Amino acid sequence: MPFKAKPIITVGSGEWEVRIPRPPRHATHVRLTTRDEVNSKGHPKKSTLPLKDFACFKGVAGHFQYIRMDRKRKVLEEYSESWFWTGNEVEGIDVNV
Numbered sequence: 001m002p003f004k005a006k007p008i009i010t011v012g013s014g015e016w017e018v019r020i021p022r023p024p025r026h027a028t029h030v031r032l033t034t035r036d037e038v039n040s041k042g043h044p045k046k047s048t049l050p051l052k053d054f055a056c057f058k059g060v061a062g063h064f065q066y067i068r069m070d071r072k073r074k075v076l077e078e079y080s081e082s083w084f085w086t087g088n089e090v091e092g093i094d095v096n097v
Contacts, residue, residue: 008093016055020090023051024079027066030054031078032085034062061087 008019023030034045048067049056057064064085068077084091 011052012055016058018055018058018089019093020054021083021093023066024068026068026077027051027079029067029069030064031067032057032060032062032064034060036061057085057087059087061085 005022007022009022010017010019012018020030029048029050031046031048034047037045039045044062047057047060048069051066062085063082065082066079067075068079069075083093
């Protein structure tokens with residue numbers, strides 16, 4: 001009988017280690033929408049990275065959501081649930097699980 005998966009995962013290693021909520025089964029990337037910064041048109045800035053590189057968002061606060069992309073960077077699916085990233089950790093998850 002297999003064990004139940006934990007609600008959080010750890011990505012990165014060493015100093016770049018970050019704990020995030022477990023992504024949906026087919027999610028490949030994460031999209032962060034900044035909280036305070038806007039582009040020249042007045043829209044919030046967005047950044048997309050592979051899940052394994054999530055720690056590159058350290059120091060930048062905003063809401064993030066998981067997405068599924070193909071090899072040509074075409075978005076195949078956007079998952080509705082979003083979380084708030086404070087710049088160092090995800091708000092509202094228990095990292096001691």
